[in-house]
Amino acid sequence: MNQLDRYVGRTVLVAILLVLGIIVGLDAFAAILNEAEDVSESYSFLNALSYVVLTLPGRFYEFIPFAALIGCLIGLGQLATTSELVVMRGAGVSVARLVWITMKPALVVAVAGILLGEYIAPKTQQLAESRRAIALNPGEGVAGKHGLWIREGDTFLHVNALEPNGVAYGITLVRFDEQQRMEWSLSAQRASFQRDHWVLERAVKTDFTRWATSVSEHTTLRWDTGITPDLLALEVLSPDQLPLDDLYRYGRYLMQQGLEADDFELAFWRKLLQPLAVAGLVLVAISFVFGPLRDGTMGFRIFAGVIVGIVFRTSQDLLGPSSLVFGFSPLYAALAPIAVCILAGLLLLSRAR
Structure with a gap:
């Protein structure tokens, strides 16, 4: 039986990896074409290619x-086509054993996907987004098309780009009073984090009063805040790209x-339940x-899987x-499609017996 396990397992694993490679390759090629539209003097084609590579x-x-769904359909379909199943x-191998x-x-x-999504993908994605933002908006001190917004109390911060070492570019700060009137605004070309505060470089601050405004320029300016580079880094990525620990911490910060913070809770449950989603889709395959596809062609099996x-x-x-x-728990939203897959797979398998 060990030899049988290795043979079937190897066939399915190769099929899954092959499908995964093809899908990611096509997606990456489409991403390169999309990034080519932003190619400019500051953002070269090599920058675009580097961005796509880092997002792989x-x-x-x-x-x-x-890929697990299509790969299992292909792997098992190949065994079914050659009558090996x-x-x-x-020979007495039960359906339950073949399922396992x-x-x-x-x-x-x-x-392997969990390890990739928790420890590698967030770091490479952040690096990719930072490099892209810096190339598209090199050192500008105004809030533009690219970048991120974050709020702390009555202060709103916009950053054009953030490097992983805690250096930010193109900073805009806006402060409002209790009546939602603007107290002051500040723009700086660069900022670096120094343990418990930020040092803003080449900053211009505008103070607003009822009847006038005053402008002051600063070579460097200290900014005390609870916003850290780690917190900003969480805003660089979409919730689906963050690791579980960061999703939990940042969700609490937003609350x-x-x-x-519901979108971060939804992303948390989706990531946590992804192995169960893989199991459900494989069960369907x-x-x-x-x-239903026992006598179908390989092409029809792939079509059904898609x-x-x-x-x-x-x-x-x-x-x-x-x-x-509608206000129902994001856990139910993440779990419902998985539960349907598992129930459908079990129902079809029970009829196949």
């Missing part, structure tokens, strides 16, 4: 569930600031091969925002 770990992580069943044999390589890929993957992703994309609009 995140792309691999994103497509793992879809029939021989295994005739197929599930193991898929879960290995899922665990302390009186801001909505196995049930298809032993059930449809299931699209429906699964669309349901996630619809239920996620729906939970934010």
